[in-house]
Amino acid sequence: MFKHSALSFACLLAMTGPVFGAGAVELVSGYEVEANQARELLAKAVSAYRKQGDTVLAQLSRQGAYTTPSTYVYVVSTQGVMLASGGPSAIYIGRDIRPMLDDELRTALNDALSSAEDDVTHSREYHWMNWRDGKHERKRVYFQRVGDKVFAAGYYMPRSSPQEARRLLDDAVDALRHDTHATLEKINRLDAFYNRDDLYVFVIDEKSHTFVAHGADHRLVGDDVSSLRGANGELIGPRLLSAVQGREEGETSYEWRNPVTGAKELKHTLMRREGNFIVAVGYYKGRP
Template sequence: MGLLSGDRAVKTALVVLLALLCISKSWAAGDEAQEASAARSLLEKAVARYRQEGDKAFAQFSRQGEFVDGERYVFVTDTHGVMLASGGPSVALIGRDVSSVLDPELQKNLQSALQTPESAGIQQAEYRWQNWADGKVERKRVYFQRVGNRLLAVGYYLPRASPAQAKALLDKAATELSADEKGTVDAINSLKGGFLQDDLYVFVVNTDSQRYVAHGTNLRLVGTDFSKVKDPEGKPVGVPMLAMVKKQSDGEYEYRWRNPVTNKIELKHAYMRKVGHFMVAVGYYSG
């Protein structure tokens, strides 16, 4: 994203700030709803304390206690991008202008986010970053609110895509492919159109030619022979998936593959469906 590398704490704070550039409108249910509620509540508590005590509250935000709740913690920047308080790893950045190491375009976008009017109330954003608790790159949502010339925020890590989400994306792709082959293939290959959702993506193989016709993250695979695909350990992937979908309209297959979000080789559980002379597949990663 154009970041100039530094130590881990610098990167942590930078991505926290960059999170403010990408406002998210998505919501999930279950555990995520509980996480969202807890993060928002912690932010509201921090905002109330800051309104009472002003900058004196920074000491409370920057130590273990009532403003650190597991992986959730409060951090504060001013409207120039200087870290003022943090109950997490970015505590090492306190007093530093972390925005100064961004490229000009990102600085411009960051300043726009940092200048969110106080009247806007609580806002939310998403980004991807390494979870210091488990070392994995994961999605994180942050809630933030401006109070005067301070930005207070609390974030939490989002769960990986679920089997239900993978099945829903497969249903969407299969339905749209049945209605409009070319339009759907083009939409998948555009890496947009709703067929790329965090670590979920769609790929389509022509069962006659056995070649990829669409891939949601790697366009270099389009036109290549799917039957020759193997996992990093040499286990066949293409041949058994094609054989399965030719015998039945739906199937499932597990293999190891690179997660486009974490960039690590992980266990992937793929759902596939035959649509005319195509095999459509979507898989979720279980780590």
């Protein structure tokens, strides 16, 4: 787990991504509250550090003023040492994370930590274990260099956007059009290209009304879609089939289990016909 912590932080600093100046607001659709909360928590911690110095580090590592139910601040020195954390990474306080990295990531981390202090809040995205549910989820983190320290705070994004769902649908349809056999095979073996966080592809043979590929539950492959039921027991198979009947595209909503949160949530599925197949990708809207 320690290696993954170090790796995640290196990826956080090494990835290219947007940079935001003082006063700028960057919001991810659907996570406006969480984004503002993380930015405000980071600003609060940086302000306190500038006024109180190193004495504030102990406060950052305690539950209270610098933590929320889903967000906490952590601090790493420019020597790669974890100095403070209000979350599970507190167990690494005082340890140099760099020896846990391979040469490439160690170089990227050192380059980032040796960059000049610019009073700018940077933003990156990576995957990390959510301490609330124990699952690896997408996380956006804001961080800022202050003297010889990097302060950071972030939030988890367990639900993808409608735009991301449509992009995956576009990619899947295009791949299926160019190489049907290989694409179905990749979907069924949960290839990461077709399985992105809580988004995945499933494909229905329109003639036989059976699943020929499913990116989350391979046990459904070969099953009759007409008998498919949602998470609440409602018969949803006929609804899926009728959504594209007589048209090239369609969409419908039903309750289904979110593979990331593990909860029964309202899922909105986008479908498109490609030859004899119905290709589908759905995104989650939270608990119904």
